[in-house]
Amino acid sequence: MGSDLVVRFAGEGGQGQVTAAEGLAQAAAQVGYHVQTFATYPSQIEGGPTWAQTRVSTNTILTQGDQLDVLVALNRSAYETHIGELREGGVLIYNSKDFDEQLGGLSIGLDVDSLARATGNPRAANIIMIGAVAQLASMPADYFRQFIEARFRRGRANDDEIINGNIKALDVGFDAAAASGYRVNPLDPPPAIDRQRVLVKGNDFLSLGAIAAGLDIFIGYPISPATTILTFMEGNLNGEGKFVGQATSEIESIGAIVGAGYSGRKAMTSTAGPGLSLMGEGLGLAWMAEIPLVVCDVQRGGPATGLPTKTEQSDLLTALNPGHGDMRIPVIAPGSVEECWQAGIDAINWAERYQGPVILLTEMGVAERNEDVPRPDPSLVVAETRVVSDGSMGNKRYSGNGLAPFPVPGGPGAYVANASEHDEEGDTTHLPQVHVTQTERRFAKLKLLENGSYEAEHTESPIAIMPWGGSKGAARAAYQILRATGTELGWLYTMYLNPLPAALLEELRRKELVIVPELNYLGQFSGVLRGLGVNAHSITQYTGLPFKEQFLVERVREEIAARSGRLARV
Amino acid sequence: MGSDLVVRFAGEGGQGQVTAAEGLAQAAAQVGYHVQTFATYPSQIEGGPTWAQTRVSTNTILTQGDQLDVLVALNRSAYETHIGELREGGVLIYNSKDFDEQLGGLSIGLDVDSLARATGNPRAANIIMIGAVAQLASMPADYFRQFIEARFRRGRANDDEIINGNIKALDVGFDAAAASGYRVNPLDPPPAIDRQRVLVKGNDFLSLGAIAAGLDIFIGYPISPATTILTFMEGNLNGEGKFVGQATSEIESIGAIVGAGYSGRKAMTSTAGPGLSLMGEGLGLAWMAEIPLVVCDVQRGGPATGLPTKTEQSDLLTALNPGHGDMRIPVIAPGSVEECWQAGIDAINWAERYQGPVILLTEMGVAERNEDVPRPDPSLVVAETRVVSDGSMGNKRYSGNGLAPFPVPGGPGAYVANASEHDEEGDTTHLPQVHVTQTERRFAKLKLLENGSYEAEHTESPIAIMPWGGSKGAARAAYQILRATGTELGWLYTMYLNPLPAALLEELRRKELVIVPELNYLGQFSGVLRGLGVNAHSITQYTGLPFKEQFLVERVREEIAARSGRLARV
Amino acid sequence: MSKRNPEYDFKWCPGCGDFGVVRAVEMAIGRRAAERGESIEKTVIVAGIGCSGNLVHLQEGPQPFGIHGIHGRTLPIAYGIKAGRPDLNVLIAAGDGDFLSIGMEHIGPQAKRNLDVTAVVMDNGIYGLTKGQASPTTMLGVVTPTTPYGKLEDAINPLELYLTLGVSFVASGISTKPRELAGLIQQGMDHPGFAIVHVQSPCTTYNDTYEALKGNPEKGIEPGAFDIPADHDPADRSAAIALAGNKAIPIGLLYQRADSTPMQQRLTEARARTKVRTRSVDDLLTGLHI
Amino acid sequence: MSKRNPEYDFKWCPGCGDFGVVRAVEMAIGRRAAERGESIEKTVIVAGIGCSGNLVHLQEGPQPFGIHGIHGRTLPIAYGIKAGRPDLNVLIAAGDGDFLSIGMEHIGPQAKRNLDVTAVVMDNGIYGLTKGQASPTTMLGVVTPTTPYGKLEDAINPLELYLTLGVSFVASGISTKPRELAGLIQQGMDHPGFAIVHVQSPCTTYNDTYEALKGNPEKGIEPGAFDIPADHDPADRSAAIALAGNKAIPIGLLYQRADSTPMQQRLTEARARTKVRTRSVDDLLTGLHI
Ligand SMILES: Cc1ncc(C[n+]2csc(CCOP(=O)(O)OP(=O)(O)O)c2C)c(N)n1
Numbered sequence A, B: 001m002g003s004d005l006v007v008r009f010a011g012e013g014g015q016g017q018v019t020a021a022e023g024l025a026q027a028a029a030q031v032g033y034h035v036q037t038f039a040t041y042p043s044q045i046e047g048g049p050t051w052a053q054t055r056v057s058t059n060t061i062l063t064q065g066d067q068l069d070v071l072v073a074l075n076r077s078a079y080e081t082h083i084g085e086l087r088e089g090g091v092l093i094y095n096s097k098d099f100d101e102q103l104g105g106l107s108i109g110l111d112v113d114s115l116a117r118a119t120g121n122p123r124a125a126n127i128i129m130i131g132a133v134a135q136l137a138s139m140p141a142d143y144f145r146q147f148i149e150a151r152f153r154r155g156r157a158n159d160d161e162i163i164n165g166n167i168k169a170l171d172v173g174f175d176a177a178a179a180s181g182y183r184v185n186p187l188d189p190p191p192a193i194d195r196q197r198v199l200v201k202g203n204d205f206l207s208l209g210a211i212a213a214g215l216d217i218f219i220g221y222p223i224s225p226a227t228t229i230l231t232f233m234e235g236n237l238n239g240e241g242k243f244v245g246q247a248t249s250e251i252e253s254i255g256a257i258v259g260a261g262y263s264g265r266k267a268m269t270s271t272a273g274p275g276l277s278l279m280g281e282g283l284g285l286a287w288m289a290e291i292p293l294v295v296c297d298v299q300r301g302g303p304a305t306g307l308p309t310k311t312e313q314s315d316l317l318t319a320l321n322p323g324h325g326d327m328r329i330p331v332i333a334p335g336s337v338e339e340c341w342q343a344g345i346d347a348i349n350w351a352e353r354y355q356g357p358v359i360l361l362t363e364m365g366v367a368e369r370n371e372d373v374p375r376p377d378p379s380l381v382v383a384e385t386r387v388v389s390d391g392s393m394g395n396k397r398y399s400g401n402g403l404a405p406f407p408v409p410g411g412p413g414a415y416v417a418n419a420s421e422h423d424e425e426g427d428t429t430h431l432p433q434v435h436v437t438q439t440e441r442r443f444a445k446l447k448l449l450e451n452g453s454y455e456a457e458h459t460e461s462p463i464a465i466m467p468w469g470g471s472k473g474a475a476r477a478a479y480q481i482l483r484a485t486g487t488e489l490g491w492l493y494t495m496y497l498n499p500l501p502a503a504l505l506e507e508l509r510r511k512e513l514v515i516v517p518e519l520n521y522l523g524q525f526s527g528v529l530r531g532l533g534v535n536a537h538s539i540t541q542y543t544g545l546p547f548k549e550q551f552l553v554e555r556v557r558e559e560i561a562a563r564s565g566r567l568a569r570v
Numbered sequence C, D: 001m002s003k004r005n006p007e008y009d010f011k012w013c014p015g016c017g018d019f020g021v022v023r024a025v026e027m028a029i030g031r032r033a034a035e036r037g038e039s040i041e042k043t044v045i046v047a048g049i050g051c052s053g054n055l056v057h058l059q060e061g062p063q064p065f066g067i068h069g070i071h072g073r074t075l076p077i078a079y080g081i082k083a084g085r086p087d088l089n090v091l092i093a094a095g096d097g098d099f100l101s102i103g104m105e106h107i108g109p110q111a112k113r114n115l116d117v118t119a120v121v122m123d124n125g126i127y128g129l130t131k132g133q134a135s136p137t138t139m140l141g142v143v144t145p146t147t148p149y150g151k152l153e154d155a156i157n158p159l160e161l162y163l164t165l166g167v168s169f170v171a172s173g174i175s176t177k178p179r180e181l182a183g184l185i186q187q188g189m190d191h192p193g194f195a196i197v198h199v200q201s202p203c204t205t206y207n208d209t210y211e212a213l214k215g216n217p218e219k220g221i222e223p224g225a226f227d228i229p230a231d232h233d234p235a236d237r238s239a240a241i242a243l244a245g246n247k248a249i250p251i252g253l254l255y256q257r258a259d260s261t262p263m264q265q266r267l268t269e270a271r272a273r274t275k276v277r278t279r280s281v282d283d284l285l286t287g288l289h290i
């Protein structure tokens, strides 16, 4: 455990917690540590309970960390809310300006604002806190000086001045912590620096993946926590033939990307639950008229306006079945920031491959967290593109039992892309046999997506844990702890939720019990799996926060103990 | 079988098939027969393949009838499409103006238009056809004369003239059929006329039920096949405090009935799939802020614009889970026109009882068909009304683990009905514990609805058939045939799909196999049941038409034969 | 559609105004393609849901592309098509209910972007396909199945609305004059920006307005429509607004903004002005290096 | 809310214009209730989603009812409340994004019905809560996170839009003058029909327009807003439209229709006129007898 450090900065919105956490992560990553951040805050611009956390490790990091080595409490209420999570031997740093009573345990009172002002840079409070944390964790000051060099050296006239000011702030933090005499378990030195790593957030990485797969058109409407995909695209998806637009509503977004997909381009939008709910009819149109497009849903707490800035995995049922009638939309749900890159690529590829809508289902917890991940090589990306009609089919858009070449407007093969049931040329018909054939053909195309990859370990075990999406990390950590402590448990995981990789589905059906940790009330994915003939049962949590490793360890033990006669909650 | 007559009128839209079928039904009902009609047509005002069917029986009628005793074919294509369904010994009447080649079998060529013109009433073609059918089925001419008396005697100066003209037309039909010398199995005389019966369509009966339960406000947007609910309400929901409005979209409808429900009134809207898809976010708001209201979804073929005038049961998943986040909306799905009355009452009552949104899920096949049903006694209706806050809870809208009195604007107990997560007064908060408590409280309220009635027969059988919605009739007919032919099979049925009656769910979980006939591709209800721990398997059909009895008999036999290892299709 | 399917081809009622509109659309796109030496496949018709939208399935001769989507969403779809393929000619065919009721929200945004498409709105003052309910252009007091006491809402004045929303080309046509209508549609397509051709297209089944539009001196019915005087200057927005405010419906070209800059051009110019550097994914990843 | 929850109470940024608006709303509804001897619970605030909508949670003193729903849907909800309870006073609080972007479709229909509610639109020319993206009132060319090359769409002129859509009471206020604003809101509530009070309410964090609105002669900044001259006749719709067309924003009452008949009154009158007979369910069933 000496290789691991978990620090939380807690207080009110506007006190710079997120900047501090990200700064610490950046500094630690710069010198070779693995890092992961997590932040949670209310849906307002100012104030409200806000905290951000950084985990630094010499190992690959799975979660934001259950227990805190250092808690930085910027006000009394933050102290009261979070002190229970400080591990034994952990250190509290508190804002002595806000509350300076005598606190028990290892605690350091710092009036960070005054200290910052004293350095001549009133905005250096974050750097002071980072310095204090680094000292407590015995991280060499040099690392952080390097970080400040790298971060603030930008070729400006006053670079030196800025750098020196920040180094001063760093030292203030170091000294204050040193004076306390406290120490948390010292971090081992970082592994050799791997310059082939990048520090990135889920939303950015996913956007990069989509661009790498050839995304042409992005049209979206702002909504937390998906807005940063829209702004990333506005900033970075440009050049010949590329178009990014802010829509006036999600109904406009989905209509627009249907049009863009129909026009022959690779199109995408991003939204969160409320927007997804508004896109049901449009997604039905895309399914019915077989238009390639991607809707990225960054889940937050639901339903309705819900908890706009909290994390939850409760949009799965809607993603699979966003609107009326028979449809089942392909869903890809990345389990970590690292997987976001490939998920972005695959979502675009899937849409092109089966000629229809795909939902890229991510979540606030993955979207906004920073992770250091291996730098992907864009030149290795295989971008799939629909086969375009050469006109040899006349005006036929559809034929036979599966896919047909896609006629692109301007080229040959004019037809009508039709949201009503239709014949091969897109002419409306309600003849019973046509509806049967076309329905079966639309579903048959999902077969093209059943070859996704998945993880499987200890398949001999009759019981497996199978998380989805952002619960992967905590589930993996729990799985490792459980295996290490002698629990017989298999591991199954995929980011391809629909259609499931065919071989994985077989594997799942063989299991006596599949335990599905998920962040929702209904146990949505386990319900879907039971529908598919898998004896799945969920471990649910609906607090707006991610799982903790230890919570899952205990709950999995309980599930295994009570494994017989598992039934759904509702 | 002598007690039964099935007649189909088939041709192109605009040729009066629906009027003829309804006229025949009305005439037969007037004289004491049981009747049921069915019609199917394309989504256009003129033309397109259209047919309508009437079943007349001395017994209670379960379906529109598998095989035809009489086919009236108004053009060649109708003849070709439908002749295969004419039973052996059945009679074809065809429009000899359109195609007068020699046809095999028992066929009567009538130039109905010329014959009608000859009676002096060019619009009497329907009456002529009814006369011919009556003669073929040996129904006494007197019955139909009575019907014409009753129908056309309206106190106008020229009543006699009109009545005589129509009787003449009737006789023309009688004579033509008599001249052919053909006969179908003669109908037994009708049972004693039960003046306590009404002849009604599903949409009208359901509207009447809702009004009887105290509906105050109805706001809806036109869409087939739900428009007739809107027009029924416009015509009949009036008086002090009542309001009916045509919205400008389904997004406006749902918002408006949220407002009306919040204001303390009983509110409802009606729509079909495309509208339901647009209401997902608004339904989430109603779920979250706990606003009583009813959305009636009259299913048609889906997805997207789909098959606007065909019948399907493919909106179930959307009804249960219309939008993002954790919710599971109560759903009531009447299985026949007769059940529509109680379904209308219960939907309003449920909304009031648990303080939240309810979906009344019906379908084109039930909505538009005529059935003779016992006349309900409105004075026996128990209308439930939410308990209104007396202000003793201060500004608290929610409390404890369940329901609290509902503060009505204008009265005491001001609070904010909030679509974001909220505390007891409706103030927005994202505190984890509050989201947990409120989520659990919202779901706990569903318990108040778990005491619905259900049908159960032969519960000793390890295998049961359990249809839902409008597939009830055909399933019931198949069940009776199967039992009569020695198949061991139980019967389970309820119109309360969510929450299922608690005792029924227990019963279902005890079954080895539950066979669910449903009109969709995915096998939506059986998937839901498997999610609930029931080994259910669907018999699906997705033609846009209702089940036939004989089809289900055969398919059930197959299911029973292959019962082991049942898995979902997708 | 290229082939006819008598078994299920859509049919309008005899006398429906939409017959005139489909003829005009065919004339306009056919003639325009010929004039520019373009293939007809460079044109896409985006259709709404209603009797009117079925126009997309009833094109004779060489087939344009079409998309027949969901109720009220022609404009968002058209926006996406132009975002993807600015080179295509996009024509919208929608009813008054589709365009002005459920789809009303989409007009303003496209006007503000000056999306380079042409919308042909077939106004019969009624919901035809759903059997005769009131639409936004149905007059106050009219009785329909959904307005048994007479319509309670004021009618919309579509021409005035378009002008205020900033639509850069506003014309008004009538289905009984398909040749003139074709001319307006073609002008709209040539206009660089958002064009709306609002067409009086009577519904013989639910709202037969032929006589009301034409007038009938014998019955003392004043004509409900009149030709825009030749001296009207379409560049004059106030004059156009005044025309639109008339009790009778002006037929002809009301307004065409002179300096109309469509969406795509705005984007191209802005990108050039701000000298945006297109960075490859590789570059972007390098920017994230630890 | 009646009690304060320091743990999670919503807060606006220092200097946010919405502080002035909440004060004005409190003044208006408090004073009006007192004047009419009505309890404050007869008032319902229907709030949109945005920083602005949080006004509903920040009422001081005796609490009105409130509903804080989903983004853009204040007007449909208000329509339903008035359909259910015409006796309630309904006040809407929404942002420019909520009311004029995603919610834009709902303005016209309520204007056509002349729904008897008052909408207070807090216009900061930006999406505040989602961190500073362009809104429909953001000016052409302005750079925001979603418009890196400058906004490509023309801005909406909300006052002109309301007037064309037929809103029967249109006023314009500014958050720095809460007393005057309260007066306008109260007038709007007294108006029998659809009233909109459009308020300039600057966002100090993402779009600080205090100076632009007030002007700064030293920097040569002309005032962006001006008081409507005392001689303006609010019954004169053309004069109102002319005022709205001004480059600077007119503050005060622009327009009030004299013969304003709200929805509920239309219905009551129509029912009386057509002598509708209310038939009981029993009667209706009897009509269906075989
Ligand atoms: C979301 C949705 N709501 C309602 C409908 C039903 N619907 C089909 S067409 C139509 C209105 C048709 O009126 P209009 O647009 O004026 O076209 P017209 O038939 O008069 O040409 C409606 C309400 C639908 N298809 N989808």
Ligand SMILES: Cc1ncc(C[n+]2csc(CCOP(=O)(O)OP(=O)(O)O)c2C)c(N)n1
Pocket: A221, A222, A223, A224, A250, A274, A275, A278, A305, D048, D049, D050, D051, D052, D053, D070, D071, D094, D095, D096, D097, D098, D099, D122, D124, D126, D127, D128, D129, D130, D135
């Ligand atoms: C359906 C939906 N889409 C998007 C959002 C995200 N969202 C919340 S507030 C807002 C815009 C806020 O702007 P405005 O209405 O101007 O209010 P302000 O914060 O500026 O007062 C958006 C887009 C949402 N909550 N719901």
Ligand code: SF4
Pocket: B045, B046, C011, C012, C013, C015, C016, C017, C018, C051, C052, C124, C128, C129, C202, C203, C204, C205, C206
């Ligand atoms: S109903 Fe009216 S609009 Fe529709 S096809 Fe017939 S005449 Fe035309």
Ligand code: SF4
Pocket: A045, A046, D011, D012, D013, D015, D016, D017, D018, D051, D052, D124, D128, D129, D202, D203, D204, D205, D206
């Ligand atoms: S972001 Fe702007 S609108 Fe929102 S509270 Fe802050 S200043 Fe006010």
Ligand SMILES: [Mg+2]
Pocket: C050, C095, C096, C097, C122, C123, C124, C125, C126, C127, C128, C135
């Ligand atoms: Mg119309």
Ligand SMILES: [Mg+2]
Pocket: D050, D095, D096, D097, D122, D123, D124, D125, D126, D127, D128, D135
């Ligand atoms: Mg704003």
